[in-house]
Structure formats: structure tokens, C-alpha cells
Amino acid sequence: MEIEEKLSVLNYKTDKGFEHITVTPDICxxxxxxxxxxxxxxxxxTVMEGKLNFKYEDCVECGTCLFACSHGSVKWNNVKGGHGVxxxxx
Amino acid sequence: xxxxxxxxxGAGPAGSSAAIKxxxxxxxxxxxxxADPPGSKNVSGGIMxxxxxxxxxxxxxxxxxxERYVISKGTxxxxxxxxxxxxxxxxxxxxRKTGYSVLRAKFxxxxxxxxxxxxxxxxxxxxxxxxxxxxxxxxGVIQExxxxxxxxxxxxxxxxxxxxxxxxxxxxxxxKDVAIGVKQVVKLSEATINERFNIRGNSGFAGEYVLGFLKxxxxxxxxxxxxxxxxxxxxxxNVGTLRADNETHSFEIMDQFVxxxxxxxxxxxxxxxxxxxxxxxxxxIGSVPKIYGDGYLIAGDAAGFSYSNGxxxxxxxxxxxxxxxxxxxxxxxxxxxxxxxxxxxxxxxxLQGKYVLKDLKxxxxxxxxxxxxxxxxxxxxxxxxTLFNLFxxxxxxxxxxxxxxxxxxxxxxxxxxxxILEAYRTMRRM
Ligand SMILES: Cc1cc2nc3c(=O)[nH]c(=O)nc-3n(C[C@H](O)[C@H](O)[C@H](O)COP(=O)(O)OP(=O)(O)OC[C@H]3O[C@@H](n4cnc5c(N)ncnc54)[C@H](O)[C@@H]3O)c2cc1C
Ligand code: SF4
Ligand code: SF4
Numbered sequence: 001m002e003i004e005e006k007l008s009v010l011n012y013k014t015d016k017g018f019e020h021i022t023v024t025p026d027i028c029x030x031x032x033x034x035x036x037x038x039x040x041x042x043x044x045x046t047v048m049e050g051k052l053n054f055k056y057e058d059c060v061e062c063g064t065c066l067f068a069c070s071h072g073s074v075k076w077n078n079v080k081g082g083h084g085v086x087x088x089x090x
Numbered sequence: 091x092x093x094x095x096x097x098x099x100g101a102g103p104a105g106s107s108a109a110i111k112x113x114x115x116x117x118x119x120x121x122x123x124x125a126d127p128p129g130s131k132n133v134s135g136g137i138m139x140x141x142x143x144x145x146x147x148x149x150x151x152x153x154x155x156x157e158r159y160v161i162s163k164g165t166x167x168x169x170x171x172x173x174x175x176x177x178x179x180x181x182x183x184x185x186r187k188t189g190y191s192v193l194r195a196k197f198x199x200x201x202x203x204x205x206x207x208x209x210x211x212x213x214x215x216x217x218x219x220x221x222x223x224x225x226x227x228x229x230g231v232i233q234e235x236x237x238x239x240x241x242x243x244x245x246x247x248x249x250x251x252x253x254x255x256x257x258x259x260x261x262x263x264x265x266k267d268v269a270i271g272v273k274q275v276v277k278l279s280e281a282t283i284n285e286r287f288n289i290r291g292n293s294g295f296a297g298e299y300v301l302g303f304l305k306x307x308x309x310x311x312x313x314x315x316x317x318x319x320x321x322x323x324x325x326x327x328n329v330g331t332l333r334a335d336n337e338t339h340s341f342e343i344m345d346q347f348v349x350x351x352x353x354x355x356x357x358x359x360x361x362x363x364x365x366x367x368x369x370x371x372x373x374x375i376g377s378v379p380k381i382y383g384d385g386y387l388i389a390g391d392a393a394g395f396s397y398s399n400g401x402x403x404x405x406x407x408x409x410x411x412x413x414x415x416x417x418x419x420x421x422x423x424x425x426x427x428x429x430x431x432x433x434x435x436x437x438x439x440x441l442q443g444k445y446v447l448k449d450l451k452x453x454x455x456x457x458x459x460x461x462x463x464x465x466x467x468x469x470x471x472x473x474x475x476t477l478f479n480l481f482x483x484x485x486x487x488x489x490x491x492x493x494x495x496x497x498x499x500x501x502x503x504x505x506x507x508x509x510i511l512e513a514y515r516t517m518r519r520m
Contacts, residue, residue, distance in 0.1 A: 001345070003341045006274070006341075006362065007365065009362065009363065009364060010364070010365065034336075035336055037339075038333075038335075038336055038337070038338060038339050039270065039332060039340055040340070041272045041340045041341050041344075042341075042367060043339070043341060062271075063249065063263070063369050064270050064329075064340070064367070064369065067262065067265065067268075076252075078124055079217065080124075080217045080234075081215055081216070082125065082215025082216075084131065086130045086131070087129075087132070087133065087194075087364060087366055088130075089194075089195055089196075089275040089320065089322075089364045089366075090129055090130065090131075090132050090133050090134070090193055090194030090196075090197075090198070
């Protein structure tokens, strides 16, 4: 089962007005390792045509990217107002 | 005058246990949870070990949403081709229950509602942004720019405690403090689960595995737990080795585990109902910050209270125990109207007297054993080679077991001296 399919089973209340995680494109552009793309369990970080693409909508708020990125690109906040992932089982 | 005697940030097992205790003792308590409903962002394997909840809810075994009690504890080493395992089953666990499988969305909601029914004010879907300070002391919390005041704040935010970190009360988390947990919940009928795991009624299986088949030095452990009508299966991935490899995706490790020839039959035909990921607190005593100060206490994962030795993951029980100890400390502080660091220090003393700090200190360095080369690579390979040679009949004269072990060790490429050294370290820390 592909990760995309697994994520499609999840419920999210996406916060359209607040991206709780942001990256700094200038830093990612010269990234030597792209470790975020291997570490993030929800495949929010992908490289397309040599450029990092980040998608906060699929994030399950695990916190991994916050320290996985050792180049200071990731700004990480808690989601607000009950937004984000909603597990049925947990 | 503060608006509340205590504000608790986070309604996980640590926060809700603290709230139940505080509210039951008549203190005005505010329990703030960012998820709505509570529990809907939380993930465990999860087995709740021990009888910690009895400290605040004497009847928990009767009314908590428990899935199955553990009658069978499995521990295994997985290589690409083999599974070497011990399955300890005992009727003794029938009369003396050691652990129950739980699903956190339901379980945490139960605990939070208990806190509410005891008189705590529960607000959900609200994220605490920071701490309110007064004369250098913690005096409450800040949410959307508003200040809510309390004599004491208990930070029970879990493994990635943004409030404690941004307030400078503990350092940022790093590769050594945590592991990446990934999990799937697979639906199957109760009868199928009973049959596959050879269990009956509400008894259950809890298994942990070393994933010795991973390539390029990546290290991870797997877990497989039975619930009533679902199976919880997942992996706990070491960050340092994943980083060193920089080729394996965390989510692929999950697939490799569930597709293993001796794990997949348990899950066959089941419906994957949920995928989740969460950090696991793994740093041992080295990750524990100062857990008290003027006007605040830190409990549960936020304080680094969790224990794992590769055979078992424990965090829920530590969270509950530390939550209750934090509450007891606040109750005492209230009776003396003194919320200073000197008074709240009693929290650490309380935990010293309990297994929480004792275990972490006694098993200092256990995280090195959990993630050692011996456990993750040498042991699975050597065990496989030894047992294969022991049981494979090819019509040639039999060899002594020791001879087989030695040649298997040689084949695994581990130096004998390294092996002895690591085995010694392991024994000392276990
Ligand atoms: C994959 C995995 C498997 C595990 N397996 C087991 C197991 O089998 N047995 C076991 O005992 N332990 C297990 N653990 C560990 C266990 O889950 C944790 O130790 C336990 O959840 C810690 O409880 P806690 O109350 O400290 O934190 P949490 O359960 O994380 O609760 C923290 C709460 O605080 C809330 N919160 C955080 N920040 C804010 C904020 N700013 N404002 C408002 N609310 C906030 C969160 O939403 C959350 O509800 C496992 C963990 C993982 C990830
Ligand atoms: S987020 Fe960090 S690890 Fe990922 S590409 Fe950017 S700099 Fe590199
Ligand atoms: S918090 Fe976790 S799921 Fe979200 S983007 Fe970061 S690594 Fe991915």
C-alpha cells in the first residue's frame, strides 16, 4: 500500500489560514542532504526537479522534521483551534 | 489572586491523571488540550503496563476503554528469512494483569472526561502558545494573546513540548532524545484475531521485534499488539542511523515490517484503517531536564519520562505516575500557599521514591543497548545462523552447539572482542 493511499484514509481539519510548519526556500535550495524527505513519515517533503516541495496539509504533526532538518530551515508550530490531524484510533 | 489553582497543558495520560487528582482534591483546575476531541492527536503502540491508574481511578479496570489484557508477551529477532522469538504465555497473567492494549483516541477521551466529571474545567481544541511570567516566575499561560493565571502550571505537552522549549525550560529535542514511531491499525474480526494469535476471550498478545533485516545500518524495532477487533502494528525508528543512511524513507520501514513473511500472515485480509506517526521519547535519563521551578512542573513525555529496552516500550505508566506526583506536589504547595521552586522541589523527591526516576537512573545508558549493533545486527544474524545449522539436517556428523555459535559469529563479521564488550555493556545496562 502506497503512503499516499494510507494518508488518504486519515481525517484532517485543515487550517487554510495558518501553515503551522514553514520552510525557508533559500536554505533548502542549497541543502546537502534533504534528510527531511527521508525522515517525514507522511511524505510532506518531496524533491521535484531539484526543488524541495513542502505540503503542510498531509502533516500528522509528529515533530520529526523540526530536528531532522539540521540546517535551520524548518519553523515548527503547534496547530491551532483544533485543526490538523484527527485520529480515530490513535 | 490567580484564576485557577492549577493549569495543565495537555490532556494526555500525564495531564489528565494530574487533573483528576487535583480536581478530586478540590483544587480549581483548568485542563487545556489542543486536540478536539482529546486523544485524537495521540499515538501509542500501545500497551498500558501496570496499575498506575488505580492511584486516581480505583475502578479503572471496570470502566476504562481497554482492548485486551496481555497474556502473551512476545520478543523476536527478524532477519530477511527468519524469525527467532520467545513467546511467554502464562495463566498467571489472568489473575494478575500486567498490561492492557489501549487505543489512545478512546482512552485519552475517557481520562479527560473523568477529569471533567471530578470538577476540572476541560477546554479542547485550544492550543497554549506560551507561559505568562511575573517577576521571573511562571504565573499562567498565554493563549491567542490572552493571559490565564494560575498558582502552578503543569506542562504535560508530550514528547515535543513547544511551550516548555520556547520558554527555555528545557532544550530542543534532538536525534538522541527521540525515535520516529509509525503505526497502522488493521481491522480483522475478533474470531480471526483469536485464532491467529492463539488467544481466547479478552486475552491478548503483545510482541516486540528487532528489525534485523534493515539495510545500510538503519535500526528500528517493530511492535505487534492485539486489540479486540483490530491489530496495532508499527515501527520505532532510530533517527541517527536513518540520517546516516539518508536513503531509506521512514514510511518504507513500516511496509517492510508488515510485509515480512512471518508478520504478514497475522494481518492478511485485514483492512488498514489508520496510519499514524508520532515521536517516541527514548533518550533515557540524559533527556530529562529540570522538572520543576517557580510556579511550574513538567510531567510525562515532556519531562523525558519513558523507558524502552527493546523488549518493551513504557511511557503511559510513567506519564500517569508523574502526573499524579505533580498533582500531589501542587496540593501540598497549595496547603502552604507556597509555589516557589523550593516548595515544588518535592515533585522530584516524590519521583525519586518511585520507579520513574529510579528506573531511569538505574538503567542509565539503556538507550545505547536498545540501539546497539549487537542487538540490531549481530544477534539476529548469529541466532539465525546458529539455529538454522542446529535444526538443518543434512546427513553429516553433528557439531557442538558452541562450535556452531562461533562459526556463526565469525560469519556475521563481528569481532569476538567487540561482541564480548557489547555483550558486557548490554548485560550491565539491562
Ligand atoms: C508509536 C508509539 C508506540 C508507543 N507504545 C507505547 C506502549 O506500548 N506503552 C507505553 O506505555 N507507551 C508507549 N508509547 C509512549 C507513550 O505514548 C507516551 O509515553 C505517552 O503518551 C506520554 O504521555 P503524556 O501525557 O506525557 O504525553 P501525550 O500522550 O503526548 O499527551 C500530550 C498532550 O498534550 C497536548 N498538547 C501538547 N501541546 C499542547 C499545547 N501547547 N496546548 C494544548 N495542548 C497541548 C497534546 O495534544 C496531547 O494530547 C508509545 C509511543 C509511540 C509514539
Ligand atoms: S527542510 Fe532542511 S533538510 Fe529539508 S531540504 Fe530544507 S534544509 Fe534540507
Ligand atoms: S511534523 Fe511530522 S508529519 Fe508533519 S511535516 Fe514534519 S515530519 Fe512530516
